[in-house]
Amino acid sequence: MAINTSSVNHIRLTVTDIDRSRAFYEGIFAWPVAIEMPAGTPAKDQGRYAFLHGGVIYDLGYTLLGLRPVSTDAFDEDRTGLDHLSLAVGSPAELEDAIHLLDGLGVDHGGIKDIGSGLIVEFRDPDNIALELFAAKVSTSSTSG
Secondary structure: OOOOOOOOOEEEEEOOOHHHHHHHHHHHOOOOEEEOOOOOOOHHHHHHHHHHOOOEEEEOOOOEEEEEOOOOOOOOOOOOOOOOEEEEOOOHHHHHHHHHHHHHHOOOEEEEEEOOOEEEEEEEOOOOOEEEEEEEOOOOOOOOO
8 A cells, every 4th residue: 555645734844054054045035934933932942942953944835844953064965865855936037137136146057958847957055965946947839719
């Protein structure tokens, strides 16, 4: 028997510096914070947030993405584990907008690439984690009646 799932519930990326990573992700994406330890949480209540490891979890709409600041080494997609994180955008025009934002922030990227099934923009976060934006191609076919 197979396990039936309906979607990815959450993804958590291990990072080295939470302040640097938060500045990067919050500077690029408009994700609201779903969970973080509120400032001024009394010491007796901080244990409730231990699962965050001092990090943060964002709400992407249909899934959550967390940053967990416990790493002391560099990301390498050629090791066992994460290869890259691909995030969908609504259109190729949104990829163009993303390029302008990344350029304005000084984030290196590979430009827009056609991969057959869609278009992508590849870039990396401050820990060298490989990120990708994906947009389906706009259909150029039309029907006549």
